[in-house]
Amino acid sequence: MPTLRTIPAIRILLTGSTGQVGFELLSRLKSLGEVFALPRLELDLSHEDSIRAAVRSHQPHLIVNAAAYTAVDRAESDLDPAMQVNGTAPGILAEEARRHRAILVHYSTDYVFDGLKNSPYVETDTTAPINQYGKSKLAGEEKIMRAGGAYFILRTSWVYAPRGSNFLLKMLQLGSERESLRVVNDQIGSPTSASVVANATMAVLQRCGEFEQARLLSGIYHASCGGQTSWFDFARAIFGEVRELRMPGLKVREVVPISSNEFPSSCQRPLYSVLSCEKIAQTFSFRPPNWQDELPQVIREVP
């Protein structure tokens, strides 16, 4: 099967390169072709004209949309901007992608599920988001699928990295300021490094073929790290690793488990959102590492 690499001078349009996943993608995508990593000023997902103009002027073979409205709590009161960026913009990108016979890679979330299952969610499970962020991301998925082009929607979960805004960095900050921390113990998921999401993307792109073949493999794929944990146990693993690595400045002595109800938050989050990654393993031979194996590597990269 011809792969994307067989296209001479492949042009790649990347959004969100200042974000966790986008940053990891940037260096990897350069191995496939010329990357146009457009900042918000040059491609603003809040503006239809900006999206269409950017795609038309760069004429990409591949569009990777790592940009999103990711402030889960803020999305509850900031409905229109969240829906515009997560729900509407992906559909416009997908229309433009189809028009240019470009493959679209997009990211979605475990928060499209209600969290009432107690075994890993597969791609065909019923979606029923319980917060506005999840609803906006689901709307984006649906618009992309309706556009009928060649697309890969990678749903991932609990993303963290050595940079950006994430649970790992929040814990490191709070752990250096306080002796005691209260962390939610009744939400179960799979912490996933941005690097693993980028690796999953590359595995898909290296095997997906060109537009018409990619169309046949198009769909939703779950791509998160293996294993599962609670935020509480994730926090304890972070501090355990920091001690192991003898990183200076850790003040925290105890981590206290609390329920979601005891934690001030403006929205509900699914209690269980582990994703089964069998489909991406079977289709693209991508087997993500377990979250415990990934964590030490990411912590070592924290500046």
Ligand SMILES: NC(=O)c1ccc[n+]([C@@H]2O[C@H](COP(=O)([O-])OP(=O)(O)OC[C@H]3O[C@@H](n4cnc5c(N)ncnc54)[C@H](OP(=O)(O)O)[C@@H]3O)[C@@H](O)[C@H]2O)c1
């Ligand atoms: N973070 C998680 O825990 C998590 C979990 C599951 C799924 N996901 C999904 O994974 C993907 C990547 O998430 P991430 O954590 O890497 O995101 P992130 O670190 O929050 O970065 C978001 C990126 O989106 C850009 N952006 C926001 N609004 C924009 C707009 N109107 N126009 C253009 N760019 C805009 C930001 O640019 P600026 O620098 O200009 O702000 C930034 O580069 C997203 O689709 C997200 O929904 C994330």
